[in-house]
Amino acid sequence: MTGSRDSWDWLKDGIEALAFGNPIYNMMLGGRTLSALPMVPQDLWPGDPERGSALLDGVFHFADQTLTLDASPMAEAFWQPEGASDAWYAGLHSFHWLRDLRALGGDEARRAARSLVFGWSCCHAVWHGDAWAPSVAGSRIANWIGLHDFYCASADESFRSCVFDSLARQTRHLCQVVPGDLQGTKLITAIKGLVFGALLLPNGRACTEEARRLLERELPRQILLDGGHVSRNPSAHLMVLRDLVEIRSALRAAKAELPPALTQAIERMAPALRFLRHGDGGLALFNGGREEEPAVVDTVLTQADSRARPVRSLPETKFERLQAGRALVIFDVGAPPPTGADRRAHAGTLSFEFGIGKERLVVNCGAHPDIGNPWHGALAGTAAHSTVMVGDADSSEVAAGGGLGRRPGEITCERRDSGHEITAIASHDGYAATLGLLHRRCLHLDLAGHALSGEDILEPVPGTIAVPCHSFAVRFHLHPLVQARVEEGIDGPTVLMLLPGGAIWRFTAEGAFVELGESIYSGTDAPPRPCFQITASGECHPSASGEGSPGASGEGSPGASVMWAFTREQPSG
Numbered sequence: 001m002t003g004s005r006d007s008w009d010w011l012k013d014g015i016e017a018l019a020f021g022n023p024i025y026n027m028m029l030g031g032r033t034l035s036a037l038p039m040v041p042q043d044l045w046p047g048d049p050e051r052g053s054a055l056l057d058g059v060f061h062f063a064d065q066t067l068t069l070d071a072s073p074m075a076e077a078f079w080q081p082e083g084a085s086d087a088w089y090a091g092l093h094s095f096h097w098l099r100d101l102r103a104l105g106g107d108e109a110r111r112a113a114r115s116l117v118f119g120w121s122c123c124h125a126v127w128h129g130d131a132w133a134p135s136v137a138g139s140r141i142a143n144w145i146g147l148h149d150f151y152c153a154s155a156d157e158s159f160r161s162c163v164f165d166s167l168a169r170q171t172r173h174l175c176q177v178v179p180g181d182l183q184g185t186k187l188i189t190a191i192k193g194l195v196f197g198a199l200l201l202p203n204g205r206a207c208t209e210e211a212r213r214l215l216e217r218e219l220p221r222q223i224l225l226d227g228g229h230v231s232r233n234p235s236a237h238l239m240v241l242r243d244l245v246e247i248r249s250a251l252r253a254a255k256a257e258l259p260p261a262l263t264q265a266i267e268r269m270a271p272a273l274r275f276l277r278h279g280d281g282g283l284a285l286f287n288g289g290r291e292e293e294p295a296v297v298d299t300v301l302t303q304a305d306s307r308a309r310p311v312r313s314l315p316e317t318k319f320e321r322l323q324a325g326r327a328l329v330i331f332d333v334g335a336p337p338p339t340g341a342d343r344r345a346h347a348g349t350l351s352f353e354f355g356i357g358k359e360r361l362v363v364n365c366g367a368h369p370d371i372g373n374p375w376h377g378a379l380a381g382t383a384a385h386s387t388v389m390v391g392d393a394d395s396s397e398v399a400a401g402g403g404l405g406r407r408p409g410e411i412t413c414e415r416r417d418s419g420h421e422i423t424a425i426a427s428h429d430g431y432a433a434t435l436g437l438l439h440r441r442c443l444h445l446d447l448a449g450h451a452l453s454g455e456d457i458l459e460p461v462p463g464t465i466a467v468p469c470h471s472f473a474v475r476f477h478l479h480p481l482v483q484a485r486v487e488e489g490i491d492g493p494t495v496l497m498l499l500p501g502g503a504i505w506r507f508t509a510e511g512a513f514v515e516l517g518e519s520i521y522s523g524t525d526a527p528p529r530p531c532f533q534i535t536a537s538g539e540c541h542p543s544a545s546g547e548g549s550p551g552a553s554g555e556g557s558p559g560a561s562v563m564w565a566f567t568r569e570q571p572s573g
Contacts, residue, residue: 021129044249052104061525075123079119094139102150113151118162121162185236191218225316231341281295330352346380349430350426365521366528408429411429453565483497485516486515493515512536518530540559
């Protein structure tokens with residue numbers, strides 16, 4: 001595997017190897033198990049037959065990486081291929097791809113599933129490092145049990161006995177190590193494994209009760225009062241809600257009492273997930289999130305079965321949704337997630353995404369799933385977001401191994417809905433400590449949905465004696481399907497944009513120099529795609545006792561102000 005690991009990771013690995021990789025611990029995991037599942041929780045999620053067909057050819061694609069596995073599933077090399085990223089490795093060992101084989105259907109797909117499950121069971125009969133990591137094991141246990149009827153129900157007794165014994169051993173291990181130092185989405189997935197695995201243990205009730213206790217403790221920490229996830233990552237939000245729906249399904253199948261915290265979390269998270277969707281059915285790209293598959297989002301919302309009303313603001317998670325006509329803006333007006341929940345967080349404060357109907361116009365650049373990959377840091381930086389960057393500084397410091405260092409300390413937001421437009425005004429002090437500047441952004445969406453205008457203001461921190469001249473760039477990344485070109489106008493360059501459906505929009509700006517450049521989009525599981533970015537750049541005026549020359553916006557008060565607009569062009573004739 002490849003990835004970023006520090007000395008603590010290696011020390012932790014060594015301690016775990018001593019504790020779990022010895023014959024005595026292996027004996028402790030043994031014990032009685034059931035010879036058949038008393039019930040099989042319904043597997044709720046769709047698969048992809050095209051991916052299933054690729055699996056038959058040994059082609060495994062996870063986390064932006066594709067590897068072809070030629071070895072036998074009975075060989076250790078199959079499960080530890082050279083060059084696999086940590087995220088790819090977790091994808092392989094979680095077995096979520098069994099759904100793709102099920103979607104493909106047929107005896108060949110069923111035989112392949114059995115061969116792969118049996119191969120893993122033989123190669124990993126004892127504790128095995130990352131393959132037994134609690135979140136990976138939790139996902140695998142749930143997938144093996146949930147897809148039991150596809151690959152296991154008609155198998156012979158020796159195969160079923162092997163699978164059930166492996167499941168029981170993995171579950172007993174989870175009972176020993178959860179929660180440990182787990183937090184966030186990984187802890188929820190591990191708890192899911194406990195709930196599913198308890199179905200196979202003769203004393204499964206104790207395991208179920210521990211899972212209930214952990215849920216009652218953890219969900220209030222992770223799920224905010226408005227239903228948003230503490231990570232402020234739409235993909236993580238989807239993942240947690242999906243896991244909670246699965247946990248509820250398993251508890252219902254076992255006729256166990258549902259923890260109130262579980263029911264309440266699902267009820268709150270569903271409308272928050274709808275809030276974070278674009279018109280194309282995918283999710284907005286904030287804090288490491290990706291579009292995700294609309295069909296999966298639809299299924300999660302259907303299975304959540306929440307009757308809560310849609311919302312226009314997430315006051316705890318700190319997002320605003322401005323919607324009028326066919327136009328939709330999702331605006332990040334919150335501080336980065338707290339330390340411990342910020343491993344995949346981005347420095348995108350006050351960024352926004354803008355869509356028209358089912359088409360995205362302005363986007364953030366997306367994320368890379370492997371924190372150890374150099375692309376992760378690049379996509380987490382402020383320059384990869386549709387917001388303001390001052391000099392070469394990010395609004396939050398992006399750490400090399402994931403997470404954030406320096407970050408904004410104070411963020412304000414005010415929303416106004418009037419008879420002719422929707423307005424959101426927000427500010428942050430992420431540049432205050434290093435550059436002495438505050439950033440304030442005002443967005444205005446007209447009620448016809450034909451114009452989004454804004455103003456970005458950089459101003460000295462009150463009480464600052466001197467602020468030198470700084471360059472700035474207001475970036476607007478365009479979706480890869482948007483065509484764009486620069487046109488020279490009387491008041492300077494404008495950008496004409498053509499959406500796939502034929503709608504034409506124009507960008508104009510005052511107080512900065514407008515350019516159209518190249519960018520990259522990594523919002524899906526496909527390879528990164530080239531796209532355009534509009535940049536409105538200039539220099540801040542220095543304060544009275546600072547030094548530097550006026551920028552593109554001419555003489556004026558210290559700081560800078562850029563007024564800009566996206567306006568729909570009316571068809572001629």
